[in-house]
Amino acid sequence: MSAPLLVEEHDDRVVLRLNRPEVRNAIDSATVEALHDACAALEAAPRVALLIGTGGTFAAGADIAQLRERRRDDALAGINSGIFDRVHRLPMPVVALVDGYALGGGAELAYACDFRIGTPATRIGNPEPGLGILAAAGAAWRLKELVGEPLAKEILLAGRVLDADEALAVRLLHEVVAADDLEPAGHRLADRITAQAPLAVRLTKSVLDAPRDAHPLVDNIAQAVLFETQDKTDRMTAFLDRRKGRP
Structure with missing residues (x-):
């Protein structure tokens, strides 16, 4: 059996x-376990992550056969x-590269990422109520x-499903590119992110995600840390x- 997640x-x-x-x-328990392993590695050694599906589909949802048996x-x-919350909280940004369907749990995984790039074939939405459940993995609030x-x-x-143009118009997708340019577009965005000071990116992401009543204290503390770095002085x-x- 092939691995559910290639790293x-x-x-x-x-x-x-x-x-x-x-x-x-489809996201099954083995995929969830593999994503946890990947997150643990990215927490230990923070790097930008590009998340993409194989076979022209991002993720058509959770595995319905497994979902039907859950209680x-x-x-x-x-x-x-x-x-999905762990993906969202990774230290460095995560870019979802969304070709084809991102439905149900697949959409919720994309929502948890910091950026989403699509193709003309992208279709994104949450049909869970049609299956007798709700979108409980982040979509209901995110x-x-x-x-x-x-x-x-x-x-x-x-049950509305957005196509690529609709998703781009509301900035759910940050960019739409041809399918054969999807992964290169992700790397171009990663290049822009990694050109920034790594710790500044990490702390900015943390400050962005902090609750409103934590500001401005968290901003000041993060800035205090950055003011003491050699990277800040050099740049x-x-x-x-x-x-x-x-010169």
Whole structure:
């Protein structure tokens, strides 16, 4: 049996490939376990992550065969919500590269990422109520923050599935590119992120995610840490030298 998640290591980034193309990368328990392992590695050695599906689909949802058998205690355990929240809280940004379907749990995984790049074939939405359940792995609250309450309600309560142009118009997708340019587009974005000071990116992400009543204290503490770094001194010195025309 092939691994449900393929991990491709680079010095400053990791490519994570959902690898169940025979079921359109449906997210099963083995995928969840593999994502936990990948998150543990990224927590230990923070890098940008690119998350992509194999076979022309991001993830068509949770594995319905497994989902049908889950009961109360499984729901309370937060199997999918737990891993998606862990993805969201990774130290460095995560970029979802969304080709084809991102439905149900697949959409919720994409929502948990910091960026989403799509293709003209992208279709994203949450049809859970049609299966007698709700989108309980983040969409019920995260989607409202991403696209606003009116559209979130249409997606979550009326089964609307957004195409690529619609998702781009509401900034649920940050960019739409041709399918053969999807992974290169992800690397271009990763290049822009990794050109920044790594610790500044990490702390900015943490400050962005902090609750409102934590500000401005968390901003000041994060800035205090950064003010003491050699990276800050070196980058500001280089900026001033360039402005003075020094080599």
